[in-house]
Amino acid sequence: MKLLTAFKRHLFITVGNTLPTYGPFNRLRASMFRKAGMAIGRDVTIIGPLNLELSLNEETIRGISIGDNVYLNAQTRLACRNSRISIGDDVQVGPRVSFETATHGIVFEPEIGRGTDHQEIRVGNKVWIGAGATILPGVTIHEAAVVAAGSVVTRDVPAHTLVGGVPARKIRDIERPAHRHGAIA
Template sequence: MKQNGSAQVFEPFWIGPLADDTVSDRNESCRYRARRTGFPSRKVGQGRFAGVHWMLREALFLWLANHLPKGRIGTRARHEALRCAGLKLSSKVIVMGPVTITPPGTGGRITIGSRSFLNSNIRFGGKGGITIGRFAQIAPNVSFETSSHELAFEEGRSRGPITAPVVVHDHVWIGTGAIILPGVTIGRGAVVAAGAVVTRNVPPKTLVGGVPARVLREVHELPL
């Protein structure tokens, strides 16, 4: 917000250059601060309603990101809107959108490295935390799930929850419609075939596919 005489002028959050490869300065690139409408900045962590305010802020900017048009300007604005929603995006990350984050308020547990590409309709079940490395390629309709339930049950009670993080290392390619389940780590340079359900760790430089996913072959790294 800038002072212009006696008037107050809001500066749109997409004005200005993108941040560098770190995510520590994402607050600086998120120029728009919604304090006038009651939403706190990321530094606000105190107070009775701070959690509710942050969930509303995430919902607002996520809605905006999901309704921006495709194309260069829309993609750049979406990158900044997702940062304002709490996602830890490095520079030159492309997210086509729309993006689903569940449960609400877990966007701050999602980290995506530089030069990664995420196609449309990506779902983040982010309660356990999701980390995606650099140069990752994520096809449409991929789901990252960090919460599930125990297989065993007890009479008169719901199954107990299981929460574990998902980690995707650098140069990973995940095909259309794949599902990554809680606790999975996908090694550097691995490829997940379309429609695979990944229930266990994927070794680096391997191709996995099927339900549940299993190793199909090795993937070679080209020399520099």
């Protein structure tokens, strides 16, 4: 039974990743990943392929949570072994963005090596992550923050903040939209 479940998971991921990368297939891809066991919300667009941690074990797949109205551009990587990646609602992720939940120590110890540490990544609602950014273990990107293209995010990003660079640093605060009472259409 366990082997059949694993085969089904791999089959749905493989089919999802081989679908053409245009039009209705981008919504169908999310459906395939949902059938593989991922928690994926409504109206999610995934411009595949979606690069997942290689084992595709149940723990890895169930560790990924994607909210409603999310857009994942081509070649998004979700490396989620022994941890979690949660992406909120209304999030936009550019192409080649990498979410990495594992890291190693910098000291090599005989018979142990560098060891591996796994830490969750959380992305709040209304976040935009630019092309080629890398999000490292333990990071939380709070609501309506923006990560500039090519950035390496090593620490938490406050809400309504633009960060960029390697390592990513605050560039500026993002103004919140003013409420429009009685606006004329």
